[in-house]
Amino acid sequence: MRTKDIVSGIKCGLLDMHSRLEEQEIARRRYKRHAAFITEIRSKPGFSLAVKDNIAVKGIRFTAGSRILEGYVAGYDATAVERLGREFSIVGKASLDPFGAGSGGDTCDFGRTLNPHDIGRVPGGSSSGCAVAIALEMCDFALGSDTFGSARAPAAFCGIVGFRPTYGLVSRHGLIPLCMSLDTVAPMARDVWGVAYLLSHIAGPDKHDTTTHAGKETDYRSGLERYELKGKRVLVPQNLLELCDSGIIECAEKGIGVMKDMGAKISRMRMEGLELSTHAYYLAMFAEFSSDMQRYGSPIYGFRGPVEEARGRLLSAELKRRILIGTLITMKEHRERWYSMGLKGIRRVRMLMEKGMERFDLMVMPSMPAPPWKHGTLNPVDSYKTDLLTGPASLAGMPAVSIPCGKAHGLHAGLQIIGRRFDDLGVLGAAHRLEGFL
Amino acid sequence: MKIGLEAHIYPGVPSKLFCACAVPMMCPVCTAQPGSKPMAVNRKAVEDTIKVALALKCRVMERITFMRKQYFYPDLPANFQRTSTPFGADGGLKDIGIKEVHLEEDAGRLDLKTGKVDFGRAGTPLIEIVTEPCMKSPSEATEFLKNLSDLMRYIGVSYPLRFKVDTNISLAEARVEVKNIGSIKGVKTAFEYEAQRQGKVISSGGKVLGETRHYDEDTGRTFSAREKETEDDYRKIPDADLPDYDISVALRSISRKISEDLFERRARYMKTYTLSREACIAVTPTPGFAELFERLAAKFPPAFVGEWIRSDLIGELSYRGIFPEDAKPDEGRLESLLGKYASGGISKLRARIMLRELLDKGSWKERPADVDVSKAVREVMERHKDAVQKLKRGKKVIADFLVGEVSQALGFQIHPQKIREEMEKVLEKTVQIKI
Amino acid sequence: MEMHIEKLCSLAKLQIGREEKEALGKDIAEILEWVKALERIPDSSVARRRVSEELRADKAGKWRD
Numbered sequence: 001m002r003t004k005d006i007v008s009g010i011k012c013g014l015l016d017m018h019s020r021l022e023e024q025e026i027a028r029r030r031y032k033r034h035a036a037f038i039t040e041i042r043s044k045p046g047f048s049l050a051v052k053d054n055i056a057v058k059g060i061r062f063t064a065g066s067r068i069l070e071g072y073v074a075g076y077d078a079t080a081v082e083r084l085g086r087e088f089s090i091v092g093k094a095s096l097d098p099f100g101a102g103s104g105g106d107t108c109d110f111g112r113t114l115n116p117h118d119i120g121r122v123p124g125g126s127s128s129g130c131a132v133a134i135a136l137e138m139c140d141f142a143l144g145s146d147t148f149g150s151a152r153a154p155a156a157f158c159g160i161v162g163f164r165p166t167y168g169l170v171s172r173h174g175l176i177p178l179c180m181s182l183d184t185v186a187p188m189a190r191d192v193w194g195v196a197y198l199l200s201h202i203a204g205p206d207k208h209d210t211t212t213h214a215g216k217e218t219d220y221r222s223g224l225e226r227y228e229l230k231g232k233r234v235l236v237p238q239n240l241l242e243l244c245d246s247g248i249i250e251c252a253e254k255g256i257g258v259m260k261d262m263g264a265k266i267s268r269m270r271m272e273g274l275e276l277s278t279h280a281y282y283l284a285m286f287a288e289f290s291s292d293m294q295r296y297g298s299p300i301y302g303f304r305g306p307v308e309e310a311r312g313r314l315l316s317a318e319l320k321r322r323i324l325i326g327t328l329i330t331m332k333e334h335r336e337r338w339y340s341m342g343l344k345g346i347r348r349v350r351m352l353m354e355k356g357m358e359r360f361d362l363m364v365m366p367s368m369p370a371p372p373w374k375h376g377t378l379n380p381v382d383s384y385k386t387d388l389l390t391g392p393a394s395l396a397g398m399p400a401v402s403i404p405c406g407k408a409h410g411l412h413a414g415l416q417i418i419g420r421r422f423d424d425l426g427v428l429g430a431a432h433r434l435e436g437f438l
Numbered sequence: 439m440k441i442g443l444e445a446h447i448y449p450g451v452p453s454k455l456f457c458a459c460a461v462p463m464m465c466p467v468c469t470a471q472p473g474s475k476p477m478a479v480n481r482k483a484v485e486d487t488i489k490v491a492l493a494l495k496c497r498v499m500e501r502i503t504f505m506r507k508q509y510f511y512p513d514l515p516a517n518f519q520r521t522s523t524p525f526g527a528d529g530g531l532k533d534i535g536i537k538e539v540h541l542e543e544d545a546g547r548l549d550l551k552t553g554k555v556d557f558g559r560a561g562t563p564l565i566e567i568v569t570e571p572c573m574k575s576p577s578e579a580t581e582f583l584k585n586l587s588d589l590m591r592y593i594g595v596s597y598p599l600r601f602k603v604d605t606n607i608s609l610a611e612a613r614v615e616v617k618n619i620g621s622i623k624g625v626k627t628a629f630e631y632e633a634q635r636q637g638k639v640i641s642s643g644g645k646v647l648g649e650t651r652h653y654d655e656d657t658g659r660t661f662s663a664r665e666k667e668t669e670d671d672y673r674k675i676p677d678a679d680l681p682d683y684d685i686s687v688a689l690r691s692i693s694r695k696i697s698e699d700l701f702e703r704r705a706r707y708m709k710t711y712t713l714s715r716e717a718c719i720a721v722t723p724t725p726g727f728a729e730l731f732e733r734l735a736a737k738f739p740p741a742f743v744g745e746w747i748r749s750d751l752i753g754e755l756s757y758r759g760i761f762p763e764d765a766k767p768d769e770g771r772l773e774s775l776l777g778k779y780a781s782g783g784i785s786k787l788r789a790r791i792m793l794r795e796l797l798d799k800g801s802w803k804e805r806p807a808d809v810d811v812s813k814a815v816r817e818v819m820e821r822h823k824d825a826v827q828k829l830k831r832g833k834k835v836i837a838d839f840l841v842g843e844v845s846q847a848l849g850f851q852i853h854p855q856k857i858r859e860e861m862e863k864v865l866e867k868t869v870q871i872k873i
Numbered sequence: 874m875e876m877h878i879e880k881l882c883s884l885a886k887l888q889i890g891r892e893e894k895e896a897l898g899k900d901i902a903e904i905l906e907w908v909k910a911l912e913r914i915p916d917s918s919v920a921r922r923r924v925s926e927e928l929r930a931d932k933a934g935k936w937r938d
Contacts, residue, residue: 056472287675294508298515307517312888344914348914
């Protein structure tokens, strides 16, 4: 059922909210083994919403998917949660790779999250719990996060919609940082209308986050319907497309074909250098991550022994890898060599994206280069490489959405649409136009 | 001997540096709760730091960035401290070189004995002033701090001066840091102890260890700090949750309003008015007050006016909890009083009585009277029972600490003298003791 | 390149056993080897600005009263 119909049905009483909430509670019980939730919350009246457990909800356990915060309870609401208000009913804190560090979505310390359509495979990360919950109709809306693809990857692998807004459009206050220069709060839903509905509540400047600012007032709800693909100039980064699995390419080409049929002007260009976005991110951005991780293990969280003991014992291997690399590159003796190199790569990608988008309205490519892999089959470097396609938009601060785009080898695939900074409505409008035809 | 100081001044600013809390309130930001982000920087703190940089004759920068200085310590909520790049550099106070001035946030307060941390203070703005290690004796250091204290008051940044000092003192090659000294007296004592300690090590043929030591106010000694890591490498990165700040506009606007330099003014008074050194100091707490002096000195013998201000006026004002910076005198009546006194028409005693009447009739602006000093005193004494015990047993220096606590609790609105008297009254009820 | 895992763990306050340290050391070496591909990007004469600064729409920070 379309989210728009659910919302308007409930609002005008045609749809019984309580029975919908009950159904979804039954679904949560039925699919418990999928481990979509770390903490479940009793449903109150409202549109059912999952909140990724790296976003603060006052009075509710707040773990970031990691044992190091196992007993911690948030003392405040994230701004985005506050802005959603009473209309929504938070049904649970959704599982994630600890602190958002992961592309597979199956490494939460409190249970392995499973792909809704094939439990032997990863659901995509790090906003895995959100995507699984929506796909299996445990709830209608979700607030995830996207730093380097964390909402788009699970959206692609679970067959739903995940949106990364322009950096600075939505307040990050209350979002545990993975990388403060790139993090966004990401609305997720079964369709684009649902995502736009969430965005319309949460977008806008916040004095609690100085990286937000007043963009022009945008009506994300009605603006959606008015968007036309006809005449829009669309760029396809051909070199990135060619690196994908054949099934994925097929899905993407179908989507591009539909855009063409709708009157969009497709151009294919080689954007050499974009493929280094993963190398640059996974080198330089751990500096920010390790800094934000400094606090864990401290007495404030209830640890009474030495800080290093708690950190050594409770932080997962991936977290330790990232912290150690972040520590390394910020040391006086290593900074020039490594940190600068990473920053150079980021600047290069950003320049390419900005130049590329000067003459185009949208960029299109698959969301993920390959279908969901089997649990535990990728080593760290291989899993970093899967962010190949989602990385560039993140580094450029541009809005990007993933919408379902058919199946590759029987597994869900996503099509990614990217726009210029602050053209969030353009990206969602294009996605909305397309989604019925894919 | 080489001595350098890092003075941390608390500017009189209503809220913390990156959140809207007023000490001792706390919020997700100043306790670094997961997910919290800093708010825009406190404007007054930035302006005060610019004032300090200018007053210390620094080369002031156009742009500042907040960096994260990363290290682990229980009093740091996030295990990093936000500290700005320099506002000013290469300045001086009289003949002491100033290396740099910057703005940073304070940590919480770790009680080493109980192991508890109070985060009420965390996030408070601190202006850090770093001197060149060019002082050659403890008395040079205390002289510098006294001058700095007068200067901070004069430019309206901090009065009464609240500060912490980290120091480094070396007799030999090794650089010994002594951290966290909270008073000028403490600096003198700590330095004298260190000079003696290091001297003994050297004369007995040993080598002084380069290390970090803490100063213990109770015993007047320094001891080795086991806990704190002296990491030279703080692995600083810019705090990407905050923008860079362009301070050039604020700098120009503040520069235009700057008064005559304090020490140049005092030198001018000594020369032009032949005032005693003590009188010069007494008449220059603030530019406004100094200008009042100049107006009176135009009508009456300057040395006489200076001396009268020093011995009579300042005392009567402070007794009533009136700070000279708030002075809005009825100058006509003041002149009439001085006229009679200067010409010998009335006695010193009579002049004093007339002054008191003049002040009590409320022609001078007072700080708000709706502050219950007695209540605050009793609350502080309740919180610090063991300190009160020490005071009762005769350890008078504790009184300074308790007065400071009350002063802070009252938002620094009330003159310490008034607090001291209130405290005497409360103590008198329990035991006979004069502080 | 030399990367002393002991020193890193001490700076980052991670108390870990020998086996785990070795495994992490290996992983990190592999990652650093992988990122060396960045070396082929030529140094540019564009002034160095921080990642975060470039993403900000409001370049001049505002105060809070």
